Amino acid sequence: MGDKRTELEQLGEFxxxxxxxxxxxxxxxxxxxxxGDDAAVLEFNENEYRLVSTDSLIEGIHFNLMxxxxxxxxxxxxxxxxxxxxxxxxxxxxxxxxxxxxxxFPVEALEELYEGIQLACxxxxxxxxxxxxxxxxxxxxxxxxxxxxxxxxxITYRSGAKEHDLVVVTGDLGGAYMGLQVLEREKEVFKxxxxxxxxxxxxxxxxxxxxxxxxxxxxxRFLEELNVIPTSMIDIxxxxxxxxxxxxxxxxxxxxxxxxxxxxxxKTSLTAIEFNLDPATxxxxxxxxxxxxxxxxxxxYDKIKGNPHMTVIGHITDKKDGxxxxxxxGSVIELKAQGWTHFNQ
Amino acid sequence: MGDKRTELEQLGEFxxxxxxxxxxxxxxxxxxxxxGDDAAVLEFNENEYRLVSTDSLIEGIHFNLMxxxxxxxxxxxxxxxxxxxxxxxxxxxxxxxxxxxxxxFPVEALEELYEGIQLACxxxxxxxxxxxxxxxxxxxxxxxxxxxxxxxxxITYRSGAKEHDLVVVTGDLGGAYMGLQVLEREKEVFKxxxxxxxxxxxxxxxxxxxxxxxxxxxxxRFLEELNVIPTSMIDIxxxxxxxxxxxxxxxxxxxxxxxxxxxxxxKTSLTAIEFNLDPATxxxxxxxxxxxxxxxxxxxYDKIKGNPHMTVIGHITDKKDGxxxxxxxGSVIELKAQGWTHFNQ
Numbered sequence: 280m281g282d283k284r285t286e287l288e289q290l291g292e293f294x295x296x297x298x299x300x301x302x303x304x305x306x307x308x309x310x311x312x313x314x315g316d317d318a319a320v321l322e323f324n325e326n327e328y329r330l331v332s333t334d335s336l337i338e339g340i341h342f343n344l345m346x347x348x349x350x351x352x353x354x355x356x357x358x359x360x361x362x363x364x365x366x367x368x369x370x371x372x373x374x375x376x377x378x379x380x381x382x383x384f385p386v387e388a389l390e391e392l393y394e395g396i397q398l399a400c401x402x403x404x405x406x407x408x409x410x411x412x413x414x415x416x417x418x419x420x421x422x423x424x425x426x427x428x429x430x431x432x433x434i435t436y437r438s439g440a441k442e443h444d445l446v447v448v449t450g451d452l453g454g455a456y457m458g459l460q461v462l463e464r465e466k467e468v469f470k471x472x473x474x475x476x477x478x479x480x481x482x483x484x485x486x487x488x489x490x491x492x493x494x495x496x497x498x499x500r501f502l503e504e505l506n507v508i509p510t511s512m513i514d515i516x517x518x519x520x521x522x523x524x525x526x527x528x529x530x531x532x533x534x535x536x537x538x539x540x541x542x543x544x545x546k547t548s549l550t551a552i553e554f555n556l557d558p559a560t561x562x563x564x565x566x567x568x569x570x571x572x573x574x575x576x577x578x579x580y581d582k583i584k585g586n587p588h589m590t591v592i593g594h595i596t597d598k599k600d601g602x603x604x605x606x607x608x609g610s611v612i613e614l615k616a617q618g619w620t621h622f623n624q
Numbered sequence: 625m626g627d628k629r630t631e632l633e634q635l636g637e638f639x640x641x642x643x644x645x646x647x648x649x650x651x652x653x654x655x656x657x658x659x660g661d662d663a664a665v666l667e668f669n670e671n672e673y674r675l676v677s678t679d680s681l682i683e684g685i686h687f688n689l690m691x692x693x694x695x696x697x698x699x700x701x702x703x704x705x706x707x708x709x710x711x712x713x714x715x716x717x718x719x720x721x722x723x724x725x726x727x728x729f730p731v732e733a734l735e736e737l738y739e740g741i742q743l744a745c746x747x748x749x750x751x752x753x754x755x756x757x758x759x760x761x762x763x764x765x766x767x768x769x770x771x772x773x774x775x776x777x778x779i780t781y782r783s784g785a786k787e788h789d790l791v792v793v794t795g796d797l798g799g800a801y802m803g804l805q806v807l808e809r810e811k812e813v814f815k816x817x818x819x820x821x822x823x824x825x826x827x828x829x830x831x832x833x834x835x836x837x838x839x840x841x842x843x844x845r846f847l848e849e850l851n852v853i854p855t856s857m858i859d860i861x862x863x864x865x866x867x868x869x870x871x872x873x874x875x876x877x878x879x880x881x882x883x884x885x886x887x888x889x890x891k892t893s894l895t896a897i898e899f900n901l902d903p904a905t906x907x908x909x910x911x912x913x914x915x916x917x918x919x920x921x922x923x924x925y926d927k928i929k930g931n932p933h934m935t936v937i938g939h940i941t942d943k944k945d946g947x948x949x950x951x952x953x954g955s956v957i958e959l960k961a962q963g964w965t966h967f968n969q
């Protein structure tokens with residue numbers, strides 16, 4: 280190892296993965312696409328690809344059991360993986376679940392966790408096919424791998440966006456982040472005075488967005504029904520800004536995103552203001568909404584126009600035009616990713 | 625959750641998984657076999673099955689970084705998954721690697737870990753296709769999922785053993801366990817007096833068995849060349865006794881295993897005696913050898929007779945005849961699993 284010591288936060292997650300995996304080459308013809316998209320793409324038959332995605336949720340980093348019910352956590356841990364399969368325009372069919380857990384958890388706690396996992400399996404019609412349960416010295420780690428399918432002609436990578444394409448986002452953004460702020464605030468209140476009941480009233484929507492997100496499999500179906508194949512797609516786990524930058528980087532393009540077009544629920548905005556935060560900033564950088572962000576050719580615009588699940592928020596430009604968002608005053612500001620960088624914590 | 629609290633160690637790993645996953649049903653026709661074997665079995669085309677296995681290695685539970693070089697750890701974490709694919713008579717083609725790591729590790733440490741992973745990928749001709757790198761509050765957790773292939777007519781489950789079949793084991797057993805004992809002893813010496821250099825001389829073989837095991841992909845090839853399809857197969861991760869009991873339970877049979885037939889390397893035996901342990905007990909309960917344990921029809925005996933990689937150690941009996949091993953004095957002793965039960969730690 281020598282004497283050199285480079286801290287993990289100097290690289291950050293994305294550069295770290297790139298750095299660590301740069302020497303790896305592909306040897307099997309069944310491997311179509313490896314690292315660098317929402318899921319790996321494998322080919323086992325003529326008509327379709329299989330998609331593989333994997334994600335870990337670590338106690339103290341991704342969730343806090345003070346306010347995360349285990350059943351919700353189980354549900355969410357499945358959803359975040361299914362969302363990755365959706366982001367390739369696919370349908371998840373199998374998952375494996377690996378749990379490492381310390382003996383401070385009783386069997387009943389794991390039963391609750393698995394209840395949530397089972398609920399998600401039912402809801403998304405996914406089979407639990409394997410896993411591993413082991414002990415840890417402290418805390419709970421959940422790792423889920425999802426396997427899905429997509430017809431070859433429908434697969435969407437992050438890399439297919441073209442100049443003039445429209446940038447579309449599903450649902451609304453920033454809610455999960457504001458839900459987390461409310462939960463964190465009430466946790467602090469509780470720590471100071473355990474007698475005070477948490478004040479979550481009026482925050483059901485955003486707390487639900489944080490604790491029990493859904494993967495937009497419905498949107499994948501809508502797109503099929505509308506006969507739209509996005510030119511690129513990604514799911515919003517780290518915040519809109521970070522995700523659109525991934526699309527631009529992988530597609531070798533620029534983009535313009537319009538602040539005033541970003542869909543934000545009224546309850547998200549109100550809570551943001553209550554916290555002295557700019558709602559648009561929460562939507563841009565908040566993360567964990569698990570909505571889909573995709574680009575479509577302008578010729579497909581009429582097919583999605585007026586669709587309540589989809590909002591056009593900008594367009595793709597030539598790479599040399601840069602990556603910008605235009606705020607409500609018309610100021611043009613360079614987009615920067617300020618998503619989750621766990622290694623800084 | 626109610627007031628009931630059942631400790632994890634009351635169930636143990638295998639019963640716990642069974643308990644937690646009992647309510648899950650299979651909904652997708654691509655799912656052929658889910659939980660309960662070395663790997664899940666999926667069907668994506670006419671001629672072959674895809675196999676999926678997943679395994680976690682947790683710092684402080686599965687490895688101790690005081691004596692485990694990170695490069696070896698990376699190599700081993702791939703091997704244990706490939707071994708599961710071998711146990712289904714398959715060939716691994718892809719892996720995903722998820723790492724959770726605390727900031728006490730510098731980038732250089734992860735580089736070493738990935739060097740080992742890369743070495744294993746090269747050696748076993750496997751593609752790294754995805755993963756997740758995140759932070760943890762303490763320690764290092766590695767989760768690997770392997771995907772492999774097997775021709776439909778060649779797949780071997782744990783459940784196919786029949787009365788009169790021969791029980792065969794590859795390589796030799798107990799070495800990995802004795803290697804661990806030596807490493808643990810030297811760790812204690814070091815803790816008492818850090819000036820003393822570890823005394824590992826003469827123990828290269830067993831330490832190698834512990835730190836850098838190999839998956840017996842060569843045996844899967846030999847079996848193909850010999851035109852032998854085992855009636856059942858499992859890999860030895862938890863110790864021979866535990867694994868043969870899995871085969872018997874899944875196949876609904878009994879068995880007789882002969883102590884004197886169990887292949888044990890001389891260096892393993894010598895070290896066992898040095899530690900006042902019975903070599904056969906180490907082979908029966910030691911675990912982590914990652915050899916293959918399989919059963920074959922008697923008609924195939926001539927094909928494997930004299931093969932230096934395979935040793936017949938017993939035979940399968942009717943279930944009502946029980947599961948026994950016969951020790952060197954001819955005493956017949958009931959087989960009990962004393963493998964790794966991490967939750968007791």
